[in-house]
Amino acid sequence: MIQDTIKHHLTDALLMAYSAGTLPEAFSLAVAAHISMCDECRARLGAFDTVGGTLMENCDAAVMSADSLDATLAMIDLAEARPAERDVPLGGGVLPAPVRAYVGGDLDSVRWRPVGMGVKQAILPTKGDATARLLYIPAGAAVPDHGHKGTELTLVIRGAFEDKVDHFGPGDIEVANEDLDHTPIADIGEDCICLAATDAPLRFNSWLPRIAQPFLRI
Amino acid sequence: MEPVKVKEKKEHPGLEWSACILRIRETRDRAAFAALFRHFAPRVKAFLMRSGADAAMAEECTQEVMAAVWQKAHLFDPSRASAATWIFTIARNRKIDALRKMKRPEPEDLPWGPEEEPDQEDSLALQQETEKLEEAVAALPAKQRELIEKAYFGDLSHREIAEETGLPLGTIKSRIRLALDRLRHAMK
Structure with a gap:
């Protein structure tokens, strides 16, 4: 599933916040999904994790309670007495593994809801201020023109789309902020599947979607 | 796997910590775990306290993090991360879970080769890079x-x-x- 044609990568700010563990869950999901498809950003994340390790190792150490080591060893012994739980491997698929974990399966398990003009979405259950959704955009169709109050991350999982910024293919991630009003249009050749994460509701620029917004939770 | 040469360990203390994790994995070495604990547990606890945990919660989470180090030792690859980096990622994930009450989506793991033993030279190179970054941060x-x-x-x-x-x-x-x-x- 690794793509070597990726042109649009994660920003330093996103990678650092993911490494530090300060992103909302929905953004972490988009970051993890992109890294699943992109070796370059995986390597960059390794560097940010190393910064974290260095800072932790060199910080002023705290004092442990007197029985801390014994308590930890007891915890280890207790866990070893229980039968080991094995993670069931999810196997390959269209969706990157972190997304499959939220869907509870691959593409055929997604519970799509129509949002009009052939576009479908499925909201994924994440906690915190940001929301994550899968978008299904039929070949050649457009997502209604919208702006953002906050940040929107859009990762192409399959197919491609184009907006006024650029062309985005599989593995590409678009980082859009409040300055960008855009109308992503799916390529004509193939239906487009994206993972989108936003930390504020999208702001649609035409009258109808704005009415529909509270109902559709876009 | 051949033991790391003593000279290299002295020059690169990080290699000593990596070796401790490998000993936990190979022989469930409690002395190696105790050494690792004495060095890293107070730092994990400090990290969690600075992230907003009170002392009691930080103590409890630190014990869980160090127990996870034992339990996940088979996943540690010294040619991909130093001990400090690896333990940091476990502590960070515990922080997200315990303090922020969120899940932590992780990237899909890369397919590993046919049970390749991590190369000694790769581990040394990784350690040298890590030290360089440490100096640069300092x-x-x-x-x-x-x-x-x-x-x-x-x-x-x-x-x-x-x-x-x-x-x-x-x-x-x-x-x-x-x-x-x-x-x-x-x-x-």
């Missing part, structure tokens, strides 16, 4: 280093750092960018 100007620390430890977004420090958001972003440029330059 050499950052205080103002830049402080912001990087806040970003990692303070559980704060750039906007929240701006509110806490009174610095404009643009200044924070450019200081962090400068710090990362310096680190990159040092790693060339």
Whole structure:
């Protein structure tokens, strides 16, 4: 599933916040999904994790309670007495593994809801201020023109789309902020599947979607 | 696997910690775990306290993190991460789970080759890179280093750092960018 044609990568700010563990869950999901498809950003994340390790190792150490080591060893012994739980491997698929974990399966398990003009979405259950959704955009169709109050991350999982910024293919991630009003249009050749994460509701620029917004939770 | 040469361990203390994790994996070596615990547990606890945990919660989470180090030792690859980096990622995940009450989506793991033993030279090279980065972080100007620390430890977004420090958001972003440029330059 690794793509070597990726042109649009994660920003330093996103990678650092993911490494530090300060992103909302929905953004972490988009970051993890992109890294699943992109070796370059995986390597960059390794560097940010190393910064974290260095800072932790060199910080002023705290004092442990007197029985801390014994308590930890007891915890280890207790866990070893229980039968080991094995993670069931999810196997390959269209969706990157972190997304499959939220869907509870691959593409055929997604519970799509129509949002009009052939576009479908499925909201994924994440906690915190940001929301994550899968978008299904039929070949050649457009997502209604919208702006953002906050940040929107859009990762192409399959197919491609184009907006006024650029062309985005599989593995590409678009980082859009409040300055960008855009109308992503799916390529004509193939239906487009994206993972989108936003930390504020999208702001649609035409009258109808704005009415529909509270109902559709876009 | 051949033991790491004593000379290399002295020159690279990080290799000693990696060797401890490998001994836990190979022989469930409690002495190696105790050594690792004495070094890392107080630092994990400090990291969790600076991230907002009170002392009791930080103590409990630290014990869980160190128990996870034992339980996940088979996943540790010294040619991909130093002991400090690896333990940091476990501590960070515990922080997200316990303090922020969120899940932590992880990237799909790369397919591993046919049970390849990590190469000694790769581990040494990784350790040298890690030390270089450590020196570069230590050499950052205080103002830049402080912001990087806040970003990692303070559980704060750039906007929240701006509110806490009174610095404009643009200044924070450019200081962090400068710090990362310096680190990159040092790693060339």
